[in-house]
Amino acid sequence: MNEFIFFINKVVISGSVIGSIYAMGAIGVTLVFAILRFAHFAHGDLMTLGAFFSYILVVLFPEAGSFIGLPTGFVMLPIAMALTAIVAILLDRSFYRPLRQNNVKPVVMVMASIGVTLMIQGLIRVFAGPSSRNFFFAERKDIFRIELPFELASRKIVVTEPQLLLFVFITVAVISLHLFLTRSRLGKAMRAMSDNPDLSRVSGINTTMVVWTTWIIAGSLAAAAGTLLSLDVTLKPDLSFNILLPIFAAAIVGGVGHPYGAIAGGFVVGFAETLSVFNWAIFLRPFRDSLPDWIDLPNKLAFVPTEYKITVPFVILVVILIWRPTGIFKGQVL
Amino acid sequence: MALIKATGLHGGYGAMNILNGVDMEIEEGEIGVIVGANGAGKSTTLKALFGLLNVTEGEIIFKGETITNMQPDKLVRRGMAFVPQEYNIFPSLTVQENLEMGAFVRKDDFTHLIDQMYGYFPDLAGKRDQPAGELSGGQRQMVAMSRALMIEPSLLLLDEPTAGLSPLYMNEIFDRIIAINKSGVGILMVEQNAKQALGIAHKGFVLANGTNRFTDTGTNLLNDPEVAKSFLGG
Ligand SMILES: Nc1ncnc2c1ncn2[C@@H]1O[C@H](COP(=O)(O)OP(=O)(O)O)[C@@H](O)[C@H]1O
Ligand SMILES: [Mg+2]
Numbered sequence: 154m155n156e157f158i159f160f161i162n163k164v165v166i167s168g169s170v171i172g173s174i175y176a177m178g179a180i181g182v183t184l185v186f187a188i189l190r191f192a193h194f195a196h197g198d199l200m201t202l203g204a205f206f207s208y209i210l211v212v213l214f215p216e217a218g219s220f221i222g223l224p225t226g227f228v229m230l231p232i233a234m235a236l237t238a239i240v241a242i243l244l245d246r247s248f249y250r251p252l253r254q255n256n257v258k259p260v261v262m263v264m265a266s267i268g269v270t271l272m273i274q275g276l277i278r279v280f281a282g283p284s285s286r287n288f289f290f291a292e293r294k295d296i297f298r299i300e301l302p303f304e305l306a307s308r309k310i311v312v313t314e315p316q317l318l319l320f321v322f323i324t325v326a327v328i329s330l331h332l333f334l335t336r337s338r339l340g341k342a343m344r345a346m347s348d349n350p351d352l353s354r355v356s357g358i359n360t361t362m363v364v365w366t367t368w369i370i371a372g373s374l375a376a377a378a379g380t381l382l383s384l385d386v387t388l389k390p391d392l393s394f395n396i397l398l399p400i401f402a403a404a405i406v407g408g409v410g411h412p413y414g415a416i417a418g419g420f421v422v423g424f425a426e427t428l429s430v431f432n433w434a435i436f437l438r439p440f441r442d443s444l445p446d447w448i449d450l451p452n453k454l455a456f457v458p459t460e461y462k463i464t465v466p467f468v469i470l471v472v473i474l475i476w477r478p479t480g481i482f483k484g485q486v487l
Numbered sequence: 488m489a490l491i492k493a494t495g496l497h498g499g500y501g502a503m504n505i506l507n508g509v510d511m512e513i514e515e516g517e518i519g520v521i522v523g524a525n526g527a528g529k530s531t532t533l534k535a536l537f538g539l540l541n542v543t544e545g546e547i548i549f550k551g552e553t554i555t556n557m558q559p560d561k562l563v564r565r566g567m568a569f570v571p572q573e574y575n576i577f578p579s580l581t582v583q584e585n586l587e588m589g590a591f592v593r594k595d596d597f598t599h600l601i602d603q604m605y606g607y608f609p610d611l612a613g614k615r616d617q618p619a620g621e622l623s624g625g626q627r628q629m630v631a632m633s634r635a636l637m638i639e640p641s642l643l644l645l646d647e648p649t650a651g652l653s654p655l656y657m658n659e660i661f662d663r664i665i666a667i668n669k670s671g672v673g674i675l676m677v678e679q680n681a682k683q684a685l686g687i688a689h690k691g692f693v694l695a696n697g698t699n700r701f702t703d704t705g706t707n708l709l710n711d712p713e714v715a716k717s718f719l720g721g
Contacts, residue, residue: 338591341580345588348577355537355571356634357563357592 154305156435162311164427170316170385172423173323177378178400179407179415180330181371187347187410188367189249191262196375196400197393198273199237203376204383204392205277206233208286215291226288226384227318233380234373241372242365244269250364270393277390286388315384322377327416330370334412339366347410395463399426402466406473408480417481425469429456488551490515490642490673491536491567497544498535505531507697508545511675513690515641518664518674520705522681522718523694529677530572532694533644536675537569538562550641563592568635572646572677575631578620582611585619585630589637597637604633607663625656629663636667643667645676661687681719685709693718 178200185193210229211217218225248265295314300306333340339362346353346363353360379392389395403422407414434454441450457465473480492512499505505528513519521529534540536547538559547555549567559569568589577585586604590597605612608629614622619630628648635643648664649657657680665687668674678684685691688705693714701714708714 338587341584341587342591345577345580345584348579349574352571352574352577353588354559355539355563355569356588357560357638358588359560359591 154301154303155308156439158301158306158308158310159435160431162308164424164431166310166312166316168420168424168427170319170423171426172420173319174378174382174396174419175399175403175423176416176419177323177326177374177381178396179403179419180412181374182400182404183407183410183412183415184343184367185371186404187412188343188364189253189262190350191249191259191266192401193371194263194266194397195244195269195273196371197397198270198277199241199372199375200379200382200396201277201390201393202240202273202379203233203237203372204379204388205281206236206376207380208288208383208388211288211291218292223318224288224294224315224384225292226380227315230377230380234376237376238369238372241368241375245364245368274393281390283390285390286383288384288388313385315381319381319385322381326374326377330412339363343367398463399423399466402470406470406480408482411480411482414480414482421473421481422466422469426462426465429465430459430462431455488515489513489548490517491547491549491675493532493536493545493547495545496532496535496542496547498540498542499531500540504543505697506535506540506542508699509535509694509697510699510702511536511692513673513675516668516671516673517689518668518676518687518705519690519692520681520684520688521675521677521692521694522679522684523700524718527694528697529694530646531697533569533646533675533677537567537644539569560592563638566638566641567644568638568640568642569644570631570635570646570648572650576619576627576634579618581616582619582622582630583615585634586637589634592638600637600639604636607636607666608633623656625652625659628652628656628660632660632663632667636672640672642673642675645674647677647679649678649680657683682709685719 178196181199182193182196185196207226207229210232211225214229215225218228221228248269249262252262252265297312297314298309299312300309334344342353342358342363343366345358346360350360382392399422403418404415405418406421407416407418432453432455434451437450437454444450489512494510496506496509497504509528509532511519511532521532523529531540535542538557542556545555546553549565552565554562554565577588580588583601586601590600605615610626611629611633614626619627622630632645632648645664649660652660661683664674664676676684685705685708691703691705691708692699693701693708701708701711703711
């Protein structure tokens with residue numbers, strides 16, 4: 154029983170946490186690709202930037218959360234999301250739009266976004282230095298330990314308040330995104346432009362407005378993902394470096410250009426990571442006494458050593474693309 | 488006053504010139520038909536009228552206003568609609584959503600127009616919630632035309648609306664074009680079925696090498712032995 158609870162904590166909860174973060178990042182990557190047809194490599198940096206906006210707000214108004222009993226970082230999230238959305242639009246106007254208007258090849262856009270990555274990372278390093286920061290310097294991080302009503306269960310399911318808030322947030326975000334894309338005029342125009350940009354122009358769809366909306370959704374979700382991840386652990390200035398590859402893997406696994414695919418892809422990659430570093434030896438331990446002597450149970454029995462976790466998204470990517478070259482949902486060709 | 492009048496259009500793709508002086512003119516509520524061999528510049532002419540091509544010389548006047556090189560979204564607001572030859576629907580959007588996208592520039596309630604489209608094309612009514620990409624070729628053409636009609640255009644540009652369709656659908660599309668025109672919409676269309684199209688045309692334009700070879704009423708062109716010999720297959 155305890156082994157099972159250990160599994161819930163290490164795989165189900167951790168996988169859902171990291172899967173949610175990847176999903177939110179991948180939605181942005183996939184939407185930008187669907188509308189603007191290029192791989193936006195600076196997306197991870199929008200996450201870092203959003204998390205830093207939240208952090209600065211928490212430093213400025215450390216008491217804000219205590220009024221409503223939620224972590225200040227979470228209370229400040231909407232402002233950070235709005236700021237990041239504005240940054241995303243400004244980046245588009247100053248770097249990507251001029252290129253787009255000159256009809257450059259997609260690879261030039263990708264290169265430009267790598268330039269933007271280096272620029273944002275440089276700025277963050279200049280102003281924030283290399284050290285990690287904790288959002289909970291003035292308040293306590295609530296941790297919930299849930300006891301299971303079984304005799305053999307002495308361990309508890311452990312989930313933190315930021316994790317619960319993350320689950321609530323992504324649920325609301327995904328439902329809102331779905332309603333937006335299927336019910337609103339602008340959301341439908343977004344799908345239309347993803348389907349056929351030329352016909353969108355011919356129909357008189359305001360393509361500039363669609364592009365802005367794309368950056369607003371991508372930027373605000375990136376800020377939310379960055380902040381919620383940093384609330385769960387700490388705010389690391391190299392957040393984007395570690396998260397960029399998994400979110401691209403998630404977007405591709407899900408089928409590029411498909412927001413629902415990006416969500417699925419995010420969880421596939423997230424769970425693959427937690428499952429691959431999970432110590433399966435735990436499940437064998439109860440049988441130790443009944444096993445013959447010559448079987449020596451190892452202490453650690455994981456598919457991948459934790460240090461190599463970063464390779465997991467690639468393996469998943471390759472396996473899924475061999476099985477289904479367009480991703481889980483039928484995506485566009487990169 | 489002419490609904491649309493283009494004179495001496497020159498233009499092309501990049502440095503390559505395709506149009507070498509094209510003239511087009513139809514009156515309000517008329518049907519104009521453009522015919523000509525493959526590569527003659529028929530599609531390019533429609534694109535030039537709709538602002539999808541850089542017109543380097545010549546002038547386009549629509550409802551008395553000069554619109555040369557005006558962007559498509561502005562033309563849509565002025566009442567011009569265009570159905571391209573290919574890729575003329577949003578495949579992953581439902582039929583109904585395709586129509587809604589046609590009405591994107593409208594701020595008013597357009598439900599009656601959607602109903603009117605299902606009236607024109609009863610085939611579509613039962614498929615309104617189906618992705619348009621799943622429909623047959625003929626039905627897709629109906630979606631494409633309906634999408635364009637959602638702005639209640641005064642001029643509808645159609646590029647080969649019957650290309651690749653079975654004779655059954657072809658006749659239905661022709662019938663619908665006539666009905667749409669009867670409701671007061673001016674139509675300028677490119678057609679491969681030159682005889683049938685010129686038969687319903689008030690004005691006909693025979694293009695060759697990016698310029699007008701013959702320009703006359705539809706009936707006169709049909710009866711012109713020279714046109715018949717070189718462009719209508721005898
Ligand atoms: N997008 C394009 N880029 C470059 N050349 C084109 C393009 N579209 C058409 N052309 C060329 O322009 C000429 C006229 O094409 P088009 O107007 O499509 O002829 P059609 O009369 O068959 O509709 C052809 O030689 C074609 O190869
Ligand atoms: Mg053509």
